[in-house]
Amino acid sequence: MRLFSIVFILFSFVLVSNAQSKLIYTWEDEFSEAEKEKVQTWLGATYNAVQSKIGENPFDVYLHIHLKEGKGEPCPWANTWRYPKQQIFFHIDPSYSLEDFMNDWTAPHEMSHLAIPYIGEKEAWYAEGFASFMQYQIMMEMSLMTKAEADSAYHAKFSGVEKYYQNKNSIGPIAVEKREERNFKAMYWVGANLFFQWNEQLLKINNQDLCSLFPSYLDCCRKKARGVDGVTNSLDEVIGYTIGTDLLHQFREGQSKSTFLLPN
């Protein structure tokens, strides 16, 4: 009896220590078996790349797959909920090929969102900026983009919104205004500019990228960190620099024209 208990406890421990973040699918509309397999291949490969790039999420992820045809793209709409469970809603057109789905940035973007808790509406530019920065990091991890292609994509996105951030006002309030005007590109890519600069500074100072901070952060702090400041501090604490905190202060208080940086 005693031996049985010990074996049982050891076995449970092995099960727990091997616990992996799982994808749990709900098919909200009717899909054929072949379509389901295609979607699972696409989202499974993307989730593996997210985890190999930034580490394992300390939770399972619930995926809801809806049908949305005739919009001219494989995944015309998706959104993420982080309460009460970690959920992503994908609205897809299954007539597109697996290759079309793989080359779409939506899944890398949405799956990256989960690394940061819900931070509220006001500073949505921070959460959207993070996911927008990450989408190309994940596509590089999946060998769907070269570094040169990713750099040129960042450059094009930043150049397209630079004009809104060339004055004495701070980025934070301008980004809130752009969101109210539904100019989402201006809001997303200015947020991504913060993470781009954070990444560049880390590479320069310590020869490591921003993504390398995430395995420790996901483990220690993903479930504890609250708000933009909490997340930024937790990431800074992983490495012992204040790069994120300093950039956040600059984005909130500094003049936009000297804060928004175009990569070389």
Ligand SMILES: [Zn+2]
């Ligand atoms: Zn997003």
